[in-house]
Amino acid sequence: MTHRIAQFLEDRRPATPCLVFDLDVVEENYNDISRAMPDALIYYAVKANPAPEILERLARLGSRFDTASVAEIRMALAAGARPEHISFGNTIKKQVDIATAYALGVRLYAFDSEAELNKLAAVAPGSQVFCRILTSGVGADWPLSRKFGCDVAMAELLLKAAPGKGLTPIGVSFHVGSQQRDPEQWDIALAEAAGLFRRLEVDGIHLSLVNLGGGFPTKYRRDVPTTAAYGVAIREALARHFGNRLPETIIEPGRGMVGNAGIIQTEVVLISRKSANDNRRWVFLDIGKFGGLAETMDEAIQYPITSDRQGPTEAVILAGPTCDSADVLYEKADYQLPLSLEIGDKLAIKATGAYTTTYSAVAFNGFQPLEAYYI
Secondary structure: OOHHHHHHHHHHOOOOOEEEEOHHHHHHHHHHHHHHOOOEEEEEEHHHOOOHHHHHHHHHHOOEEEEOOHHHHHHHHHOOOOHHHEEEOOOOOOHHHHHHHHHOOOOEEEEOOHHHHHHHHHHOOOOEEEEEEOOOOOOEEEOOOOOOOEOHHHHHHHHHHOHHHOOEEEEEEOOOOEEEOOOOHHHHHHHHHHHHHHHHHHOOOOOOEEEOOOOOOOOOOOOOOOHHHHHHHHHHHHHHHHOOOOOEEEEOOOHHHHHHHEEEEEEEEEEEOOOOOOOOEEEEEOOOHHHOOHHHHHHOOOOOEEEOOOOOEEEEEEEOOOOOOOOEEEEEEEEEEEOOOOOOOEEEEOOOOOOOHHHOOOOHHHOOOOEEEEO
């Protein structure tokens, strides 16, 4: 918790649950990523947290933007981004949304299928396109495999077809998985990308871009490598597979840009046991899966949770407030909270700056969306 967040909570005492977000941390993260990957263009993944305050700060720093929808494109433009600095990175787009993005000036698009390529050809003529390839997602706490991307053989055929459809094939993209804790995972994907570059060059298709995707992690309960370590691993993999003909590179940090900049303050609503000999307390909070903590699904993302109470601790089951049996946050993971914990106490759920406010449901069970403060 930064001093600014602690001071805000002490002075304002906002109603819970709420997210408090320190914009200065985002600037520090942007600078760290820039130092780690000095030759890469940073395209912030807007979906991680699209708050105008974040987008405006990043736009002033020189960031570009990876968007998943027309709404996000409009947000980036409103924050000061130029359309030529926006990528429409979602591979699943309505044709009308492609046409709208094109009218707004966007000229860089992702695709991973023939049908998507045909939509781009129909309403975004002359645009630059890159094909997303499949990755395994090994090493990631939140894998992004199967739904997005195609195999390398299909990517080769699609990129060959693009010029005949009036599009400019510019490169390849991949995503090694969100919260990727293994910096070496980029090596595998870059080897495939380099092979694709070489084979297409024989056919007269000269690619120039590798979109390295996201994956830079946030520290949750387990330590992760430094941003610099990721930069070293990726740069070494690029040199190994591309030699002295290095492509232009894009990175799309989302979680790694904003995750550690926010803290959710929550109130303990109920503490109970299910039987007289139950050896674990149930601790119910005023926020759950439907209030912004969707990434606790399968206990994949394990946020650090702290209390101001001191003294001995005991294992607990943590759950949200809704009338839905799926709204249990952590039951298998070993979460410990003080025995002195009481109903009405506040807890801090740390590193919640990414993928929380936008996951918050609109009035499920009548609970309002997660309130957020950007300082």
